[in-house]
């Protein structure tokens with residue numbers, strides 16, 4: 001344990017004396033519109049990578065920028081703790097598009113604090129969370145001139161678009177990235193004040209489905225009723241994805257789904273979760289999904305098939321009688337161990353080919369994917385995290401699942417063969433990917449203290 005002379009009070013003093021400056025620095029980062037999905041922001045993502053590099057250089061973690069076919073990757077390294085373990089801290093500096101802009105109370109890239117919440121695109125996903133790690137390292141380096149462990153910081157710019165170039169980067173740089181543990185903060189706590197460690201992430205298989213009917217739009221009076229309508233055809237296709245119980249009806253879809261340990265399911269059932277609270281949070285009067293599972297099970301341990309977007313025909317003002325030539329849907333499946341995005345791609349293509357009505361041509365294009373992941377939750381990094389979180393939050397952490405995806409996690413585990421600790425500082429209702437995204441100021445502050453404590457705990461637990 002980290003008692004004695006170098007106890008945490010030196011770090012605490014540093015944090016309290018520098019709180020305002022650290023938040024100001026975070027705001028600078030949040031002002032950069034590093035939207036990875038849109039090429040019009042390419043200069044901004046580049047600038048953001050440079051900003052990240054400088055913020056690491058400044059604290060004494062020299063960093064380099066690695067260009068990729070897409071957005072650059074920033075890697076900082078500090079390796080002056082011989083004999084101590086090496087940790088890899090991962091996060092992403094890219095953000096989701098901010099649209100629809102008119103629904104933001106204050107502009108997406110002009111951070112503002114209201115009610116203890118830092119509002120800005122990327123505040124919690126993931127700039128605030130990766131930056132709190134940088135500040136935790138700074139606290140050690142400034143107050144003690146060193147870190148208790150060796151550290152690699154990897155911040156990428158393509159997480160929100162599937163991390164397509166990162167797996168290859170990890171493969172070809174596995175010597176540089178070799179670590180005893182990987183630590184990631186890009187998720188949420190189960191509830192306010194309740195520190196949480198993730199036991200799983202879902203994977204993803206993302207598709208675009210295009211349905212082509214006649215060569216061009218047609219008069220719906222002259223042709224409607226005789227010519228197959230692509231919008232209707234697409235609706236029919238989509239309606240076959242689930243049966244009446246919310247079970248996915250794509251042949252073979254569940255074949256690889258591994259059973260969950262009874263203990264983990266039991267743990268999930270014991271978490272205080274209230275469907276009514278979730279209904280209220282998202283303003284609906286009933287929840288949906290697969291029969292026979294609790295809400296947390298539906299979110300954490302069951303796969304899904306969701307429509308993310310639909311486009312067809314006339315959607316402007318007033319009425320236009322037209323039979324559209326084509327229709328398009330964006331569809332994504334969240335996957336659980338041991339489903340594989342490539343296999344799901346094949347099953348989806350076969351299913352759509354089977355159910356598409358005659359008179360239209362339906363094609364399925366895979367956009368990106370990521371594998372699901374399940375943690376082992378054993379070993380020194382998890383023990384250290386439990387201690388550090390319990391001290392910083394004065395509450396024992398809970399183990400929770402997660403419905404979202406972080407594509408590189410399974411690659412880290414596979415290529416680096418290191419345990420991955422996911423410890424998030426977001427909160428329910430944080431509006432990630434939506435207008436008015438926020439990060440709790442308190443979690444930014446406690447999070448950096450907890451992560452600074454983690455390195456002491458981890459070094460003590462492995463030394």
Ligand code: BES
Nearest residue numbers: 125159160161162186187188204404405
């Ligand atoms: N931070 C999220 C992952 C996440 C989502 C954690 C929800 C906890 C709760 C990450 O930035 C993200 O949004 N990932 C994408 C990945 C996709 C684009 C491959 C996701 O889950 O949609």
Ligand code: ZN
Nearest residue numbers: 125160432433
């Ligand atoms: Zn995200």
